[in-house]
Amino acid sequence: MQCPFLNRFGANYLRNYAEILYQSYGIFCPVISKTIHTNNEKKLSPLSPIPFSVKSTRSYSTKRYSVDTTLADYDVRSDNDNAIDTANENSTFPYEKFFNEQILKKKKDHSYRVFKRVNRLAGDGLFPHALEYSSQSERPITVWCANDYLGISAHxxxxxxxxxxxxxxxxxxxxxxxxxxxxxxxxxxxxxxxxxxxxxxxxxxxxxxxxxxxxxxxxxxxxxxxxxxxxxxxxxxxxxxxxxxxxxxxxxxxxxxxxxxxxxxxxxxxxxxxxxxxxxxxxxxxxxxxxxxxxxxxxxxxxxxxxxxxxxxxxxxxxxxxxxxxxxxxxxxxxxxxxxxxxxxxxxxxxxxxxxxxxxxxxxxxxxxxxxxxxxxxxxxxxxxxxxASEEGRELRSLHQRNVSYLKNLLLREGFPVEDTPSHIIPIKIGDPLICTQISNMLMEKFGHYIQSINYPTVARGQEKLRLAPTPFHTFEMMNALVTDLKKVWDKLELSTNVPLTPNGCMFCRNESCWHQDNCPDLECGIPNCPRLELSVAA
Incomplete structure (x- = not known):
């Protein structure tokens, strides 16, 4: 019968730290404790053979419990570490299984990211168009979400x-x-x-x-x-x-x-x-x-x-x-x-x-x-x-602000839940990661508009959105077509435009009694599973 305690540890761990385990926990074992009593009577040195199936390769002080390290210094397996199987000495951590489980978690909460296959174009008169390959066939699209705000990369x-x-x-x-x-x-x-x-x-x-x-x-x-x-x-x-x-x-x-x-x-x-x-x-x-x-x-x-x-x-x-x-x-x-x-x-x-x-x-x-x-x-x-920095730059900024204002007002006029913003960024609040991704995919596949869905961890859960960034080179005709096609997608998915632009309670933990409300001021708030703690690392 295998020892229910030692069975939790790998062979390499036992080989390296057997003496520590023996000295620290042997007294609690009904089998080992008898040998400890015998060894104490014989003044057994810790370097002597011990009744484990492995031998220590380290030297420690001969005084009991006076060793140059403790169990706390080593990575002792926790009770939650169920993935480790050490039934035999050839077992190793199931890395690939662990990796797949982490990916599956992202897919289940719809925060798993699938990158669009897009080649932007910079030829004369081609910006802000691109070629898209997600469907395995090349097709032209219009890009609405890039941060090349003024198209200067194509200048x-x-x-x-x-x-x-x-x-x-x-x-x-x-x-x-x-x-x-x-x-x-x-x-x-x-x-x-x-x-x-x-x-x-x-x-x-x-x-x-x-x-x-x-x-x-x-x-x-x-x-x-x-x-x-x-x-x-x-x-x-x-x-x-x-x-x-x-x-x-x-x-x-x-x-x-x-x-x-x-x-x-x-x-x-x-x-x-x-x-x-x-x-x-x-x-x-x-x-x-x-x-x-x-x-x-x-x-x-x-x-x-x-x-x-x-x-x-x-x-x-x-x-x-x-x-x-x-x-x-x-x-x-x-x-x-x-x-x-x-x-x-x-x-x-x-x-x-x-x-x-x-x-x-x-x-x-x-x-x-x-x-x-x-x-x-x-x-x-x-x-x-x-x-x-030149006059040309000032003209580009003026056209840019004009187009931002035009598209923002057009979206608001049609009742889309546009978040109020004084800048050039136009966020459309969706609040659901799956729906946000569906809108993005339909706009691309059916109408050739590329607007990437913004999901966790880039934004907090419940704050999923479409983020538009029109440039000076998006024409009024292009913006009119975008809004028309967005309405078709909205109707197809039977979406409401009545999306609250601010959540109830805390933006991050959704606790209505949380005093943080709109923005979490303390990353150490102690709220269990607070997404803000994850967001601060992963965004």
Whole structure:
């Protein structure tokens, strides 16, 4: 008969830690306890053979229980770990079964993602069209949901800049900027970004996710006894940097200046503090009260970290974002932005004082140990920024805002549940992941409109939506056709337009008695299975 206790552990575990098990738990075993009594009488050394079927390969102190480690230091199997089968020593963890179970969970709650197979087109007059291959046959579609907000990726000057850089410098950067060299193109782009945001310096990253994560982590770890104050609606990249830093964090309600003030008052003014938030929220389209947040942060001795990812290129006289539009660039301490949305390329950056940028450059692992952006991307982005800072850029922004207003009003006139937003993002509230996906699929398959459904974990459960982002190149005819076809899909699925734009109770836990209500200000609220805790990691 196999031992019901030892049967829970694998052969390798027993081989390595048998002596610890023997010393710690043998006394409770009706068989082993007898040998312990005998061994104590004979003053048995722990290095002597023990009545297990395996031998320890480690040396421990000869004093009973005085070992150089304890069971707590090792990964002892929990009661919930039912997937592990250690009936024989050849058993291993059923990895593939576990992976499939995790996928099945996503499919059951309709949050499993199936990527559309889409090749965007950038030829003359083709943007914002694309070719779609999900049905195994090529067919043309119109894209309504991309973040290439101004179509600058298809601009002939940007494409030419990329082509010239490819011919001269090749396709890759060759490594990190420390190893492969610091190209003049990188330096020129950083100077341009610093000037754009009226800062002393800027630093390029491979993405804005890396820029946010690395910068917040590095600052928080280096500033002594730092506290971070984070907007509850912040992007996952900011949350990850804050969480990984391990410093004290305080979550204020989304865009709530008064709540931020209350939290800041609880920390000594001389204590280093970072207030982190976004200007334009990517899913709701909300725009923060920027100057008020900046003023409150500085009043209590904090520096500010502002994510302008969904604003750069789109707002301000030169496309520097909401900060430029509102005339508060000098008040913004650290600005993060992306080259991958309105600037039509890929990559991220931060801008700030020269000493701050140099410190991040010197300490941030996400910058130091990552291959730098290739010259094609850097040259294309530089040209895009120049275009959007010019008169042509101002004309594009004007057309963009006109089209956003037209489509939004058309949808509202037809009774669709459009969430109120002051920005260029148009969210249509659905509130059900399966229905949201069905609408997206029908629009694509039957009418050739690509609008990706936005489900958990990008948004909280119950906040599923269609997210539209019309560009200056979507014509009135195209927008009229979209709304007409959307109505057909709505009728086909027998949907109501009476969708509540705000949920009952807490946005994340759906508990009507929860005081969080619209936005969860505390990621450590302790509510069982709170989706906000998952969202903060997975979004």
């Amino acid at each position: 002939p000057n940007v494409k030419n800049a990329v082509k010239e850089a490819l011919d001269i410098h090749g396709s890759g950067a060759g490594g990190t900027r420390n190893i492969a060299g610091n190209s003049l193109h990188h330096e020129r782009l950083e100077r341009k970004l610093a000037d754009l945001h009226q800062k002393e310096a800027a630093l390029l990253f491979t993405s804005c996710f890396v820029a946010n994560d690395s910068t917040l982590f590095t600052l928080a770890k280096l500033l002594p006894n730092c506290h971070i104050f984070s907007d509850s609606g912040n992007h996952a990249s900011m949350i990850q940097g804050i969480r990984n830093s391990g410093v004290r964090k305080h979550i204020f309600r989304h865009n709530d200046v008064n709540h931020l003030r209350v939290l800041l008052q609880q920390v000594d003014k001389v204590t280093p503090k970072i207030v982190a938030f976004e200007t334009v929220h990517s899913m709701t389209g909300a725009i923060c009260p920027l100057e008020e947040l900046l003023d409150v942060a500085h009043e209590y001795g904090a520096i500010t970290f502002i994510d302008e990812v969904h604003a750069v290129g789109l707002y301000g006289d030169h496309g520097a974002g909401v900060g430029e539009r509102d005339g508060v660039l000098p008040k913004m301490d650290i600005i993060s932005g992306t080259l991958g949305k309105a600037f039509g390329n890929i990559g991220g950056y931060i801008a700030g004082s020269s000493s701050l940028i140099d410190m991040v450059r010197s300490y941030a692992a996400g910058f130091i140990f990552t291959t730098s952006l290739p010259p094609t991307v850097v040259c294309g982005a530089l040209e895009a920024i120049n275009i959007l």
